[in-house]
Amino acid sequence: MASRVRAAGLGVVLVLVVSACATVPTGGAVQPGQAGAGGDRRNEPYIRLIPPSPQPGDSQTTVVKGFLAALASFEGDHRAARAYLTPDQRRSWRPSRQVRVYDDAADFVVEPPTPYGGEGAQVDVSASQVAQINPNGRYDVSTLGDDLRERFRLRKVGKEWRISEPPQILMLSRRDVDRAYRPLNLYFFGSDMRSLVPDPVMVPVYARGDIAATLAEALLRGPTSWLAPAVRTAFPAGTRVAGVTSSATTITVELTGTVSRASQDALSDMSAQLMWTLKQLPEMQELKLLVNGEPVRVPGADEEGVQDKGDWMVHDPNVLTSRAHTYYVRDGRLWYSENGEGKHAPGGLGEAAAGPISRPAVMLDEGRAAALTPDGHGVLVADLTVGSRVSQPLFGGTYVSLSWDRFENLWVAERYGKGTRLWLLRGGGRPVEVPAPELREVAVKELDVARDGARLAIVHDSGRRSQIEIGRVVQAGGKTQAEGFFPLGSELAEVTSLAWRDADQLAVLGQGSEGATQPYLVYVDGTRVQGVSAAPGGEMAAIAAAPGQPLLSGVEDGHVWRTGDRLIWQRLADGADPVYPG
Structure with missing residues (x-):
């Protein structure tokens, strides 16, 4: 009879290691939202796992189960895990950096052993795979x-069964990945x-100093x-990291190689990439960049080349001011809210002469x-200045977003046959079709550009799902x-x-396991989804x-609602189709 393996059932010990390392949730499971939590678990401590060793007389399936549980220990x-291997494999086994992630709920199904090669045995295992971490760290x-x-x-070593042909990849459960990795960005x-x-x-967090x-x-x-x-990257080919050191608040990165011939502008861009990448670490307040041992002095750095965490905000990927x-x-007209007061938007889309509109979008500045006609068969564009005229650069199609x-x-999604065409209007002017071959048979309902x-x-x-x-x-x-x-x-x-909430998250309206429509925050790294409380007043129709x-x-109910803490909603205005610039 096939059996299932769970780490908890094998006497695994978890040890809390207090440091700046973090655990992260992975997989697509919906998690309840918490006020002020923000879903950022980067600063939680790393929990070390101490699995049991193989015991005398363990059966073939018990050895395989023990090995699977021990894979989550990186010490x-x-x-x-090597303790479950034959002596030669114990020395030579080098698993790749690829990780296959399986569902905690399903666990591994371990089939009964069958004979192999005379005195050997083989054991087949299976599980529901939810993701994989590629060698470059990408979570798919x-x-x-x-x-x-x-x-x-397996074969016997003395009187004990040991694995003679282990897998060349790591197999970890969602919980294992939660504990040993965290999602971080390269910029x-x-x-x-x-x-x-x-x-x-x-990024693996089990090796803190690295x-x-x-x-x-x-x-x-x-x-x-x-x-x-x-x-694109500012680092020229042939640039190498000679060393990375950390003090209480400063991370020093020394580069060598072709970077020694880089221009001042290129060094500034390299500093921006390093700063944004490294300032995700909670201890990092300052960056010092060295090239061949000499400090790099870029705009904003002090005399010793130390750059502050707040530098390089000009390259912020969110590209939106707090005054939006x-x-x-x-x-049927475009309105905006300023200091809690609703006002007609200046220009053609805010004036009655433009006719009714729907599904608006506002330029970042x-x-x-722009907006759709109520029937979705026309795209309207106008300046947000008093007296501006409305143009209709696209008409006659079925435009959805x-x-x-x-x-x-301006990006426009148009339903076309069984699929979708994308249009690009530079400055909101003449439309040019954007090649999107993967969407020829995909009927897009919503589109939002980061x-x-x-x-x-x-x-x-x-199928039956979105x-x-x-x-x-x-x-x-x-x-x-x-x-x-x-x-x-x-x-x-x-x-x-x-809608894009920021560079890392989408806000979506969707139906979870309970069937009700409510907002969720979906992380674009693929690791998690968090629920947000539903607004009052009936069915939620749009999110911004x-x-x-x-x-x-x-x-x-004909109202626009807002929430700053993801729990309590407040009525903002009478209206529909709310949007922020973008």
Whole structure:
């Protein structure tokens, strides 16, 4: 009879290690929101696991179960797991950095042993795979129904069974990944070398002293293969990390190699990438950059080349000021809220002469706005200045979603046959179709471009569920393409609205296990989903979000609601379709 293996059932001991290391939740499970929590568990302590050793007389399946549980212990280069291997494998086993993540609820199914090679045995194991961590640290959510299957071969060493052919990858449960890894970002420049773009990777935290060095070295290796076509790096090829040291508040990074020939501007850009990448570590308050042992003096640094954590905010990937207004539709016109007071938006979309509008989108600098006609068959654009006229650059199609990027381009999603066409209107002007071959058979319901301009999020229906996907925006030779769409794992069913909350999170309206529509925060690194309380007043129809701003929702009672703590909602205005710039 097949059996299941759980770490808790094998006498595993967990030891709390108080340090700046963190555990992180992984997988797509929905977690309840907490006021003020923010979902950031980066500063929680690392919990060390001490699994049991093999015992005399253990059966073949017990040895395999013990090995699987011991894989979650990283101390001594997997010393605990090696105890279950034959002597030659104990010395030579070198698992790759790839990790296959299985579902805690399913655990491993361990089949009864079968004979192999005369006196040997083999044991088959399987589990429901939820994700994998690639060698470059990227967390990829698995397709529903993916299985993890491995075959173990064993032989006797003296009187005891030991594994003679172990897997060459790590197999960890969600809880194991929670404990031993945390999601952090590497930062690279967008195509214009102005705004930084986060590249999320899973970083092992079981080796505390190496995290800063691990991040710096990963940054110099370049972006993950998925993001690479959409971003650039300031580090010239041939640059190496000579050393990373930490004091109480300062991290010092020494570079060597071709960086010695870099210009002052390039050194400034390198400093920005390093600062944004390393300041995720809680102890980091200052950065000192050395090249061949000599301090680099960039704008803002002191005489010793020390840069402050607050430097390089000009490259903030969120690209939105705290003064951004809230916009919404009321009586078919565009309104905005200022200091809690509702006002007509200046220009054609806020005037009755423009006719009724729906689904507005506002440029990041609030200089222009766009909207759909109520029937979705036209796209309207106007300056947000008194007396401006309305243009209709697109008409006759079925347009479903609008979004502005940081380059003042208006993105439009149009239903076309069974799929979707994307249009790009530079400055809101003449439309140009954006190649998006992966969307030819995908009926997009919602589209929102990240404020960094390098990524976009979509929602479409896939079978009986809605699917959220992230794509990259590639700029090359004056042309733009949307490509590389991958799914974000979640346990949400119907998703009706989404918006980028910041560079790391989406806010979405969806149905969880209880069937009610409510907001959720979905992390774009694929690791988790957090629930937010529902607004009062009936069914929530739309959601809006922005960095450092309250969540907004349009509700079927004809009101716009907002929440700053994700628990208590307050009525903002009469209206619908709320949006922030972007």
